[in-house]
Amino acid sequence: MKKVLLQGRGLTKVFTQGQTNNKALDEVDVDIFEKDFTIIMGSSGAGKSTLLYALSQMDAVTEGTVSYRGQELTRLKAKQLAKLRAEEFGFVFQQTHLVSNLTLYENVAVAGFLGKKGSSSQIQRRAQTLLTQMGVEKAENRLPSQVSGGEAQRAAIARAMIGEPGLLFADEPTGALNRSHTGEVLDLLTALNQSGQSVLMVTHDLRAAVRGNRILYLEDGKILDELELPAYQAAQDRQREGRISGWLSKLQW
Template sequence: MEKEVIISARHLKKVFGSGESEQVIYSDFDIDIFKGDFTVIMGASGAGKSTLMYSLSGMDTPNAGTITFCGTEITGLNSDELAVFRRKNCGFVFQQIYLIDKMNLMDNVITAGSLTSRDKADIVKRANELFDMVNISAVTRQKLPSLISGGEAQRAGIVRAAINQPSAIFADEPTGALNSNNSDAVLDVFSKLNETGQSIIMVTHDKKSALRGNRVVYIKDGEICGDCDLGKYSAEDTERSEKLEKFLKDMGW
């Protein structure tokens, strides 16, 4: 069965600076993102991975081209319209964990949920379900971000990103500042969310993180130079790592 396209970008151009300092990130870029996929974007530093992710999510605006997201051409929206669209359709997880310091974890999540819903009971119910999924205890949910580990904070950040049931979650190097054990716990959360049908777009330099995706897109010099189908994630899939290693070697990683 043919997959449903959730985001379609055509002829994207993104330029920073002007004149002699002009830097072309991409000039005629096309990509489709499919509903329910865990799409991983990889490439060397400066390849335009994060810039592309920000464009696809409406956090940044390309200089030219079109992006259609859930049937809406977001490149035609003004800044206020984009803000409303992102609240309803996008969740964000960054390497830097942007939780509100003076709020406990539950209040951080409820605050995000209240941006799209007025039913506090429903928000709290979903928040508790998500906290259960990411293995954050009822006691820890009442703690301030400064009193928990980095891994717990990042998992709480994922709960916040998922609270409004976004069409897609965008993650930019979400394990970049974590140790191995915390990275594994965070990646497990992404895998669990994807198993429920959540679309995820993740930028990473980390092979272990990339293995969680079913699709790995490799970007070089502002173009897609490779697209690898890893299939559905399974920890027991011993051939998965070998397939990704070969793909990245072919890409010149």
């Protein structure tokens, strides 16, 4: 039986604009399991990123609770929550948000120092190991502006992994990349998951969705359906894509 890592109950998020209330999440109940590669899909405006931010507590919900490893995050004070996020969560976004005047290595190492997991020498070694694992060790002394979008995103994944997170959140991590760089980043995320890393990713890209073993489909702020898949194997790409495509068509995606 799979172990629940992150749990949301009754998650509701209301945005108010003037006299209008927009319910981006509508009493969502969701479990995210340990070691899964969970995908969140849905049409534009369905609430995909809002759900990811709610579950990571980067954004507070209007109503509902979020628990991580049995600890209710919605009860924590701001400093406690910030500490937990720094120690337990990693984040990768569509834009890398790398610090422009720091090298790739410095971007990764600084994140490690902020997380305070290990001694300075341990963090430095882990930063270099991660950059090598991500295939950007030759560019570690370059600034973000001096590398390709794919290299920058791989460095951003290294930065997200420096604190050895229990859960890696990814919000459209390939949305700004070309096809080649998209494949490289997806291969890295897949390899991390297959080594035991739990991943929760928002995407609208079918090529990215095939990497998951569980897909949640959102519509109008609610989880409309979900699809379970076996662990990813590259040789089954077309078969998986066909299965997901057929499922999405039934949901009128």
